[in-house]
Amino acid sequence: MKLKTLLNSCVQLVICKKFCSDENTITISNMEQIKLVIAGHIDHGKSTMIGRIMQDIGALHDDKIELLKAISKRRGMPMEWAFVLDAMRTEREQGITIQTTQVFLKTPTKSYAVIDVPGHKEFLNNMISGAASADAAILVVDAKEGVQDQTRVHSYILRWLGFDSVLVTINKMDLVNYSKERFDELRFQVNKHLKKVGIISTTILPVSARYGDGLVHRSQNMSWFTGPTLMSSLDAFWPKPMPMELPLRLPIQDIYKFDERRIIAGRIESGKLKVGDTLMFAPNNSTAKVRSIEAWGVKLPVLAASAGQCVGITLEDHIFVERGFLASHKTNPPVQTYFFRARIFWLANTPLELGRYYKLKLTTIERIVEVFKIEKVIDIFDLSEHSGNQIERNMIGEVVLHTRAMLYLDEFTFNPHLGRFVLFDGYDMVAGGLVFIDKVQELGLISYKSLQQIPSVEDHVTIENRWRANGHKSGVLWLTGLSGSGKSTLALELENILFRKGWQVCVLDGDNIRSGLSADLGYSPSDRHENIRRVGEIARLFANSGVLVITAFISPYRSDRARARALMPSLFHEIYVNASLDSCKKRDPKGLYKKANNGEIIEFTGISSPYEVPSSPEVEVNTCKQSINQSIEKMLSYIQAKFALENNE
Ligand SMILES: Nc1ncnc2c1ncn2[C@@H]1O[C@H](COP(=O)(O)OS(=O)(=O)O)[C@@H](OP(=O)(O)O)[C@H]1O
Numbered sequence: 001m002k003l004k005t006l007l008n009s010c011v012q013l014v015i016c017k018k019f020c021s022d023e024n025t026i027t028i029s030n031m032e033q034i035k036l037v038i039a040g041h042i043d044h045g046k047s048t049m050i051g052r053i054m055q056d057i058g059a060l061h062d063d064k065i066e067l068l069k070a071i072s073k074r075r076g077m078p079m080e081w082a083f084v085l086d087a088m089r090t091e092r093e094q095g096i097t098i099q100t101t102q103v104f105l106k107t108p109t110k111s112y113a114v115i116d117v118p119g120h121k122e123f124l125n126n127m128i129s130g131a132a133s134a135d136a137a138i139l140v141v142d143a144k145e146g147v148q149d150q151t152r153v154h155s156y157i158l159r160w161l162g163f164d165s166v167l168v169t170i171n172k173m174d175l176v177n178y179s180k181e182r183f184d185e186l187r188f189q190v191n192k193h194l195k196k197v198g199i200i201s202t203t204i205l206p207v208s209a210r211y212g213d214g215l216v217h218r219s220q221n222m223s224w225f226t227g228p229t230l231m232s233s234l235d236a237f238w239p240k241p242m243p244m245e246l247p248l249r250l251p252i253q254d255i256y257k258f259d260e261r262r263i264i265a266g267r268i269e270s271g272k273l274k275v276g277d278t279l280m281f282a283p284n285n286s287t288a289k290v291r292s293i294e295a296w297g298v299k300l301p302v303l304a305a306s307a308g309q310c311v312g313i314t315l316e317d318h319i320f321v322e323r324g325f326l327a328s329h330k331t332n333p334p335v336q337t338y339f340f341r342a343r344i345f346w347l348a349n350t351p352l353e354l355g356r357y358y359k360l361k362l363t364t365i366e367r368i369v370e371v372f373k374i375e376k377v378i379d380i381f382d383l384s385e386h387s388g389n390q391i392e393r394n395m396i397g398e399v400v401l402h403t404r405a406m407l408y409l410d411e412f413t414f415n416p417h418l419g420r421f422v423l424f425d426g427y428d429m430v431a432g433g434l435v436f437i438d439k440v441q442e443l444g445l446i447s448y449k450s451l452q453q454i455p456s457v458e459d460h461v462t463i464e465n466r467w468r469a470n471g472h473k474s475g476v477l478w479l480t481g482l483s484g485s486g487k488s489t490l491a492l493e494l495e496n497i498l499f500r501k502g503w504q505v506c507v508l509d510g511d512n513i514r515s516g517l518s519a520d521l522g523y524s525p526s527d528r529h530e531n532i533r534r535v536g537e538i539a540r541l542f543a544n545s546g547v548l549v550i551t552a553f554i555s556p557y558r559s560d561r562a563r564a565r566a567l568m569p570s571l572f573h574e575i576y577v578n579a580s581l582d583s584c585k586k587r588d589p590k591g592l593y594k595k596a597n598n599g600e601i602i603e604f605t606g607i608s609s610p611y612e613v614p615s616s617p618e619v620e621v622n623t624c625k626q627s628i629n630q631s632i633e634k635m636l637s638y639i640q641a642k643f644a645l646e647n648n649e
C-alpha cells in the first residue's frame, strides 16, 4: 500500500486543535465512532438486521430500496434486507461505506462501524487482528430456534475477548406470533447460557428485523414489551476510551523513501508519541529520536500522535528498522521472550498437535511458533476441561508456544493490542490467541526477558584501551558467499597471517558453530535467520573485547546481514566471496552439491534455497578469477587501512 493511502485509510485523520499546547502546532486525533459487532448463529438474522436498520434510519436511497424489492421479487421472496449488504459490498454511497465485513453508518447523533460476522473465523480474525476490536456486541438469537451451536461459540468468544455485557436480540418474533411467553422462555434460556459463559450484564430485546419491529421504532405487535428499542439501547453505548494511557506500541508496517526522507510507517496500537521522543525498536533495541511526524494535506507541523492512528515518522539517527519491528519508549518496553503462555481458540478441522509448527501473526510481527506444551483443553459447549496432545475444532487450549526468533509482546490483560494474535497453517487461519506471560519463568525454559529487569553492564575497560593494548582496532569481517565459494579457506588463511603478526584474531565458521551453539537449527529461512542472529551477537561480543573477528557463513539473506550490521554499525565490514554457482558445484569440497542435486539435502543454498548477493559490500573478492593469494592480498590491504593503528593513535 502506498504511504499516503495507508495514512489516509487506516483511520480518518481529523485535525483538531483541542489538545494543542501551541497554536502553531497540531495533534492528530480520531473521529468518535462506536464499533459494533453483530454475532450469532448462521441464519438467525444478522445481515437482515443491518439492512433493515439502514432503511429505518433513512440511510438507503429510494432507488436502492426499489432495486432490493425487485431482486427479492425476482427470487420469489418477500423484501430481503440481507441483500442490502451484498449490494453494498460492491459500491459506496453517501454516508454508507462497506469494507468487506464492516458497514459504516451515520445517524444524526452517532457514527457506527458495524462488523458483520459471517462465521467465527471471520469473527475472530476481525476481533483479534485488532482491526475492529468492538466497543459493543449484539448477539442475535432466532426466536424459533433459540440458542444454537454458533450462539454458544460466539458468546464464548465475546467473553473471552473481554466482553462482560452484550445486547441480545431475540429476532424473528413474527415467526412465533410475537409471543410474550416464547420471549420469556428464551430470555431465561439465553440468560442461563450467558451466565455460564461469564457474561453477566445483558439487555434482551424482542425484535423482528424483517418487519422492523423493535429496531429503530417501537413495535405495535409487541405492545407488551415496555423496554427500549435496539437503536435507543445502542445510543447508551460510548466508544471505549482509546488506549492512550497504555505504553507506546507502534508496530512497523513499512519503510518508505520519500524525497530525502526515510519514513517509518505504522499504526499506533497503544500509547502516544511526540516529536523529540526517544524510541526503542525491538528486536534490535536500537534507539533514535523522532525528528518529525509526517501527515498529508496539513500545513502546520504535527507534533504528537496517539493510539488508533496511522503515522509516518522520521528519525534523527539512521538505524536499521524494518517491517515487523516494534517501537516503544525505553522506559516501558514490551516483554521480549522465546516462550509464552497463550489461550488459543482452535478453528481448523485438523486438530492442533503438540510439537507442530504454525505461523504466528501479531500486528505486523510474524514468527514461526512451535506448540511446546498443551496444559489444558476446554470444551466450549459444556465448559469441561481435560488434558491431551491435541486441540480439536472449536476448543480452547491453554498452551505454551516457543519461537526461535525473539518475540515481543504484552500480556493480554495488560495491553490487549499487543496481547492477541492469530495462527496460520500455510495460508489458512487456524486459531486466534491471547497472550498470558504469567509464571512463564516457572516453566524452567527461561530465555525470557523484560528489558526493564536487565540493566546494561558498563565496561570499565574501554574498547579504545583494548585497541591500544593489542596494537590494532577490532571489528567483524563478515564473509558471505555460496557454499564452496572459499569463505573458510580465506578466513583461515587470513587468521593465520594476522595471528603470526601478533594480532588478536579469531574465526567463527559455519561448520563449527552449527555443531555446537546452533546444533538445534536447520536450514529453513527462519533457522538461518536465528543462526545469523546468534553469530552476529557473538561476533559483536568478541569485537567489543578487542578481537578482529572473521566470520564465514553463507548468510544468504540480505535482511539477516543487515540486522547483524545494525548491531554494530561501525564495527561491521561485509566481504562478498563471489564465485559462480557452476564453479562451486565443480569444487564441491564436501560433496554437498551432489547430494542436493540428488534430492538428499533439501533447502540447499543455490539449488533449492536462495542466495541474495550483497548490494554494496565493503570488499568483494572473486575466487573464480583471483587466486587464493590474490584474494588474501586484497583483504589484507583493506584490513591494513581500516584496522591498523597509527603510532600516535
Ligand atoms: N541445506 C544447506 N544449505 C547450505 N549449507 C548447508 C546445508 N546443509 C548443510 N550445509 C552445510 O552448512 C554450512 C552452512 O552453514 P551456515 O551456518 O553458513 O549457513 S547459514 O549462514 O545459516 O545459511 C555449509 O558450509 P559451507 O560449505 O562452508 O558454506 C554446508 O557445509
Ligand SMILES: Nc1ncnc2c1ncn2[C@@H]1O[C@H](COP(=O)(O)OP(=O)(O)O)[C@@H](O)[C@H]1O
Residues within 6 Å of the ligand: 481, 482, 483, 484, 485, 486, 487, 488, 489, 490, 552, 587, 589, 622, 623, 624, 626, 627, 628, 631
Ligand atoms: N581462488 C580460490 N579461492 C578460494 N578457494 C578456492 C579457490 N580456488 C579453489 N578453491 C577451493 O575451493 C574450496 C572452497 O571451499 P571452502 O573454503 O570450504 O568454501 P566455503 O567455506 O565457502 O564453503 C576449497 O577446496 C578451496 O581450496
